[in-house]
Amino acid sequence: TRSTRPQRMLKAVQKNATKGNPESVISAIDYFCKNSEWAMNVGDEKGSILDSVVTEVNPSTVLELGTYCGYSTVRIARLLSPGTKLITLEFNPAYAAVARQIIAYAGLQDKVTLVEGPSSELIPQIKERFGITTFDFIFLDHWKDRYLPDIKLFEECGLLRKGSVLLADNVICPGTPEYLEYVRNSPHYESRYYPAHLEYTKVEDGLEKSVFLG
Ligand SMILES: Nc1ncnc2c1ncn2CCOCCNC(=O)c1cc(-c2ccc(F)cc2)cc(O)c1O
Numbered sequence: 432t433r434s435t436r437p438q439r440m441l442k443a444v445q446k447n448a449t450k451g452n453p454e455s456v457i458s459a460i461d462y463f464c465k466n467s468e469w470a471m472n473v474g475d476e477k478g479s480i481l482d483s484v485v486t487e488v489n490p491s492t493v494l495e496l497g498t499y500c501g502y503s504t505v506r507i508a509r510l511l512s513p514g515t516k517l518i519t520l521e522f523n524p525a526y527a528a529v530a531r532q533i534i535a536y537a538g539l540q541d542k543v544t545l546v547e548g549p550s551s552e553l554i555p556q557i558k559e560r561f562g563i564t565t566f567d568f569i570f571l572d573h574w575k576d577r578y579l580p581d582i583k584l585f586e587e588c589g590l591l592r593k594g595s596v597l598l599a600d601n602v603i604c605p606g607t608p609e610y611l612e613y614v615r616n617s618p619h620y621e622s623r624y625y626p627a628h629l630e631y632t633k634v635e636d637g638l639e640k641s642v643f644l645g
């Protein structure tokens with residue numbers, strides 16, 4: 432049967448990247464998406480903004496919603512201090528299988544815990560399953576209509592502390608209007624928009640950074 436796009440992306444990483452070198456894995460995926468097949472990774476332009484926010488926060492506890500093929504997982508994990516781990520949630524088992532191999536190819540498997548399942552089910556389990564009290568940094572990149580219910584779930588589950596940073600992808604395209612309205616109007620968040628473009632295109636998109644104020 433025909434291979435899937437994530438499988439072809441994995442082949443491109445195995446062919447063009449150097450094992451244990453996260454930068455080469457990132458470059459190989461960006462090259463594949465620019466020259467072979469578009470794919471919904473955060474990409475190089477928004478990825479640089481992601482890098483700068485992760486570096487600024489220097490988080491000890493990290494959560495990613497929506498692993499896909501692990502591109503942003505690799506971008507984040509390569510910047511974490513030694514001993515720091517990130518938890519990433521992926522709903523689609525086929526995506527998760529490819530992501531595990533791409534994360535391992537980058538040599539970052541010891542810094543990443545990939546959990547399969549829907550965020551709505553997994554978020555309430557995080558404290559007891561992973562011994563986390565609160566997250567310093569959360570990257571939202573999953574179903575766009577889950578951003579708002581899931582941020583409310585974070586609040587209800589006590590997973591945010593004063594200063595927790597949430598960074599959301601695709602707030603313009605495909606768009607998350609209800610989420611934007613909430614974080615921009617809530618007295619509990621300080622929000623800032625980073626304009627950019629939809630990965631590998633000229634279409635307008637951007638990232639929204641929201642700091643929880645308690
Ligand atoms: N653990 C979990 N819990 C719940 N749900 C979960 C989950 N894990 C995964 N999912 C399911 C959703 O995963 C993928 C979400 N991402 C996107 O859909 C996406 C789409 C575009 C895009 C597509 C087509 C265009 F024309 C223009 C833009 C661009 C992006 O940058 C995107 O990120």
Ligand SMILES: [Mg+2]
Pocket residue numbers: 471472473572600601
């Ligand atoms: Mg995205």
